[in-house]
Amino acid sequence: MNKTMLTLTLTTVGLLTAVATGLAISDDDHREHRRSTTPRADVDPVTNSFYAEECGSCHMAYQPGLLPARSWNVIMTPAALADHFGDDASLPDESREAIGRYLSANAADFSDKKRSRSFAKAALGEMPDPAGGGPRITENRYFVRKHDEIPLRLVTGNPEVGSFSQCDSCHGRANDGVYNEHDVVIPGHGRWED
Secondary structure (H helix, E strand, O other): OOOOHHHHHHHHHHHHHHHHHHHHHHHHHHHHHHHHHOOOOOOOOOOOOHHHHHHHHHOOOHHHHHHHHHHHHHHHHHHHHHEOOOOOOOOOOOHHHHHHHHEEEEEHHHOOOOHHHHHHHHHHOOOOOHHOOOOOHHHOOOOOOOOOOHHHHHHHOOOOOOOOOOOOHHOOOHOOOOOHHOEEOOOOOOEEOO
16 A cells, blocks of 8 residues: 555544544533433422322322422411312311421422522511411412413413413423423413513
């Protein structure tokens, strides 16, 4: 093999190696980008099957990280459960206390999740009112600020949603604790862009 042919062969091998390396790095970068854009839980998902079954039989089993412990404590009182937002959700004391312990121990003020901490911070200084079922997640200042641009007609005027308390109507991964605003799809309207 002459010198020119050897140089050409080595140059070709070098270029092919560089291209292959570049593609491998690019593929790794692409995988890393996909991994970093996969929504992570904003609040810890519900992990107590008794709570999920008992409370989730009537409505979405809200994650404990959406309210501070003192709010959950008010909601779980016998009086508040007897008039739980217009319904009687009374429970035997043992069940009520077990669910209350789970909610309080995993409440927003004990969470390391950023969104939960925002709910806890927004509730500072508020005194939960047990009348009518207790404090509402939808009245938390953080919640209100995050939803203030959404027209009421798309929620309360929308038969497919009905209320801001129907988180899982628009947040498709709400049950997993994912409330990413870029993934909001309002039934009958489509993707929400603010």
